[in-house]
Amino acid sequence: MPTITxxxxxxxxxxxxxxxxxxxxxxxxxxxxGQRRLKAAKVLCVGTGGLGSPLAFYLAxxxxxxxxxxxxxxxxxxxxxxxxxxSTKDIGRKKLDSAAEKLTALNPALNVVKHDxxxxxxxxxxxxxxxxxxxxxxxxxxxxxxxxxxxxxxGKPNVYGSIFRFEGQASVFATEQGPCYRCLYPEPxxxxxxxxxxEGGVLGILPGLVGVMQATEVIKLILGKGEPLxxxxxxxxxxxxxxxxxxxxxxxxxxxxxxxxxxxELIDYQQxxxxxxxTPQESSVKNGIPQITVKELKRRIDVxxxxxxxxxxxxxxxxxxQIGGKLIPQNDVPQRxxxxxxxxxxVVHCRSGARSQRxxxxxKQSGYPRVVNVAGGILAWSDEIDPRVQxx
Amino acid sequence: MTIFIPTPLRSYVNGRDAVEVNGAxxxxxxSELTESHPELRKHLFTTEGKLRAFVNLYLNDxxxxxxxxxEATAVSAADxxxxxxxxxxxxxxxxxxxxxxxxxxxHAMRTLxxxx
Numbered sequence: 001m002p003t004i005t006x007x008x009x010x011x012x013x014x015x016x017x018x019x020x021x022x023x024x025x026x027x028x029x030x031x032x033x034g035q036r037r038l039k040a041a042k043v044l045c046v047g048t049g050g051l052g053s054p055l056a057f058y059l060a061x062x063x064x065x066x067x068x069x070x071x072x073x074x075x076x077x078x079x080x081x082x083x084x085x086x087s088t089k090d091i092g093r094k095k096l097d098s099a100a101e102k103l104t105a106l107n108p109a110l111n112v113v114k115h116d117x118x119x120x121x122x123x124x125x126x127x128x129x130x131x132x133x134x135x136x137x138x139x140x141x142x143x144x145x146x147x148x149x150x151x152x153x154x155g156k157p158n159v160y161g162s163i164f165r166f167e168g169q170a171s172v173f174a175t176e177q178g179p180c181y182r183c184l185y186p187e188p189x190x191x192x193x194x195x196x197x198x199e200g201g202v203l204g205i206l207p208g209l210v211g212v213m214q215a216t217e218v219i220k221l222i223l224g225k226g227e228p229l230x231x232x233x234x235x236x237x238x239x240x241x242x243x244x245x246x247x248x249x250x251x252x253x254x255x256x257x258x259x260x261x262x263x264x265e266l267i268d269y270q271q272x273x274x275x276x277x278x279t280p281q282e283s284s285v286k287n288g289i290p291q292i293t294v295k296e297l298k299r300r301i302d303v304x305x306x307x308x309x310x311x312x313x314x315x316x317x318x319x320x321x322q323i324g325g326k327l328i329p330q331n332d333v334p335q336r337x338x339x340x341x342x343x344x345x346x347v348v349h350c351r352s353g354a355r356s357q358r359x360x361x362x363x364k365q366s367g368y369p370r371v372v373n374v375a376g377g378i379l380a381w382s383d384e385i386d387p388r389v390q391x392x
Numbered sequence: 393m394t395i396f397i398p399t400p401l402r403s404y405v406n407g408r409d410a411v412e413v414n415g416a417x418x419x420x421x422x423s424e425l426t427e428s429h430p431e432l433r434k435h436l437f438t439t440e441g442k443l444r445a446f447v448n449l450y451l452n453d454x455x456x457x458x459x460x461x462x463e464a465t466a467v468s469a470a471d472x473x474x475x476x477x478x479x480x481x482x483x484x485x486x487x488x489x490x491x492x493x494x495x496x497x498x499h500a501m502r503t504l505x506x507x508x
Contacts, residue, residue, distance in 0.1 A: 141480050164479040165399045185478040187445040235476070240409065246450045246474065249458050 010036035011065070016109070021063050029225045035063060041222045044068040044131040046119055046147055048099040050207030051137030051161045051214065053085035058215040059135075060103040060110050064222075067103065068113040068131055071095045078392060082204035119143055121266035124150040133221055135159040135214050141188040142269035148173060148181035149266055152257045159217045161210040166203050166239040168210035171229050171248060172217050174257065178230035183251040188273040206238050289360040291375040292347065298385050308344045312359045313351055313378075321390040323349070323381050330355050333362065342368055349374035351392070393467050395425055396474040404431040418449065418456055418463045421473055436475065450474040 013021070013035060024030040030038075041064050045052045048071045059067055075083075075090040075098055083095075090098040100112045115127050119138075128134055128150050136147045136158055144162075151158035151174040158173040160181060173180045213234065220226045233246045256263040284291055300307055301324075311318060311325030318327050328336050330350070340346055346368055350356040353375050360373040374380075382389040395411045405411055411429075415421035426433040436447055443449065443463075449456040451465060451473055459465045467473070 139480060141478070144480055162479045167399050167479065169476075169479060184448065185446050189446040189478060233476070235474075237409070244453075244474070246453045246476065247455065249455060 011039045012036070013039065014109075017063070020107075024063070030223060034223045034225070037222050037224075038063045038219065039065045041133070042066040042068065042131045043218055043222075044070065044128060044134045045137055046070045046134065046143065047137035047139065048083070048085060048095045049073070049079065049137060049139060050082040050163065050202065050204075051211040052135075053083045053099070054208045054211035055135055055137055055161075055215045055218075056099060056103060057085055057106065058212060059218060060107045062215075062219055063107070064110070064218075066111040066113060066131075068115060068127070069096055069099055070115040070117065070119050070127065071099070072116060072118045082202065082207050084208070119146060121146060121268060124266060125154065128154055128156060131156065133157050133159060133218055135161075135218055137161065137211065137214070142273045142275060144181065145188060145272060146266065146269045149256050149263055152180050152182075153264075153266070157221055159214045159221070161207075161214045163202055163206050163210055165201055166206060166237060168206055168236040168238070170210055170213045170217070170234045170236070171232060172221070175228075175230050177250075179248045179250040180254060180257045182256050183254045184233065184248055186251070186255065203238055206236070209236055209238065286357060286373070287361055288364060289357060290372045291353075292372045293375055294380040294384050297347065297349075297374055298381075307347050308341055309347045309349065309374075310340060310359075311349055312356050317351060317392070320392045321378055321382070323378065323386075323389060325349055330359050333359055334366075337366060340368070345370040345372065347372050347374060350377045352379050353377045393421055393469055393471045393473060395421060396472060398475050398477055400477060400479075401432060401435060401475065404435070405429050414469075416466060418451060418465050418467060418473065421467055422449075422463075446478040448476045450476060 010033070013032065017035065017039070018025065021035050024035050025032060027034075043059055043064050043066070045056045045059070045067065048056060048069050052069070052071070056067060056069065071094075073095050075086045075093050075095055077091055079086060080088060085102050086095065086098045094116065096114045096116050100114055103110055103112055117123060119127065124146055134147060134151050134156050136144065138144055138147060148158060155174075155176070157175050158181070160169070160171050160173050162169045171184075172178065217229050220228055231248050231250070233248050235244045235246065237244075250257065252259050255261060297307070297309075309323075309325035311322060311327045312330040312333060313327070314329050315327065326339070328339065340363070346360075346363055348356040348360045348363070348371065350359075353373060356377060357373045360371045363371045376383075378389060379391055382391045393413060393415070395413060397405050397409055397411060402409060411425055413421045413424040415424045422436070426436065435444075437443060449463075451459060451467065452471055456463055456465070
């Protein structure tokens with residue numbers, strides 16, 4: 001919550017403010033005092049991607065005084081289907097720079113604070129402490145638990161949103177009265193190698209829906225009006241266009257916000273989520289699977305070697321781009337082992353090298369003596385061998 | 393009663409988003425679901441039969457963990473049961489877990505083969 005509660009201590013509205021926010025000012029729930037509260041507020045958006053784009057845009061438009069952005073990523077063409085704060089001309093630019101430019105163009109009075117870093121246990125408390133409210137637009141479990149724990153430790157509300165394919169979740173965590181993310185999910189799921197939007201997919205509009213709900217909750221918290229989503233989990237099913245609401249309870253045994261917390265400082269969230277950092281030695285042999293570069297694969301194909309190349313992506317991905325492998329989607333591999341020759345070396349590839357690594361490990365364990373994984377997959381092939389192979 | 397199936401599990405129930413079952417309690421309803429769709433069981437429960445930590449169950453809008461009778465709570469035809477997995481921007485807990493599970497099973501099968 002904003003620390004400034006006395007109306008006399010709130011910043012005055014300028015003449016420009018009065019005309020810009022006139023539709024707010026005539027709302028009894030906002031009015032002059034509410035707009036001054038928004039102007040005094042400092043909100044941190046973690047991530048300027050799918051959720052962060054609409055979230056930051058609407059907060060800037062609404063007249064939030066200070067908006068912090070945390071991101072270390074650069075804009076990629078595949079982001080533009082949903083990350084509406086970035087434009088085609090921004091491809092290759094830092095998301096932070098691209099987002100800050102759009103936000104200040106929309107509202108020049110906005111104070112944008114750029115945190116060009118990956119949020120970590122080492123910097124989270126330092127970054128979060130200056131803000132009144134944190135809006136979590138992250139896309140991975142380690143950062144999600146990190147943001148949650150840091151918000152609980154600092155006593156900051158955490159406006160949460162999460163998406164998958166056509167489904168979204170939103171809630172407000174870590175307020176004194178309400179539950180936190182760990183009350184809902186005490187433990188993360190086991191690790192799945194490289195978490196990536198590419199594998200699950202997402203309807204581009206969905207983060208728009210969920211991000212705007214997050215922005216709404218942020219503004220309500222600042223105004224102190226309405227019923228916040230505290231203790232409630234809002235579920236959105238965009239495919240059926242159904243909204244449902246579930247009750248969330250504060251877990252007295254919650255390790256971070258319970259009565260006897262065991263987590264009293266930030267921990268190693270990569271480790272908590274079971275993600276083991278790669279060591280350089282592992283790059284050529286990973287979990288017992290030799291890694292082949294796209295250059296080496298190309299060389300072997302060029303010299304006429306009959307490579308048994310298996311593409312474990314989905315058929316719709318194959319339609320976008322392929323490099324001549326036999327298509328056996330990862331989930332079909334166990335039933336279609338008869339189609340993979342055990343006596344020959346098996347070279348497995350996917351889009352990025354993550355899924356094919358898992359399949360390669362499966363084949364090895366299923367008794368295939370020689371299995372190698374194509375490091376970097378289609379993406380590396382497009383970058384290093386043939387740019388005509390479409391990246392996605 | 394109606395059991396709502398989340399997106400990551402729909403492939404195990406022929407793509408449906410909801411399944412009708414007749415059980416008299418939450419446990420019975422889930423048993424009926426996993427008996428007619430056996431693939432679901434390992435995604436929802438540990439080998440000890442405990443609900444997985446990143447999957448939550450809601451009877452109507454109440455978390456089953458906080459109901460006095462928990463999973464033994466009686467249910468009627470008008471009730472709904474929702475399975476709510478943790479999701480994070482494209483990679484849901486259940487999908488992650490399915491991968492980990494496949495590995496564990498492969499390992500177990502391999503151990504078994506070696507023993508035989």
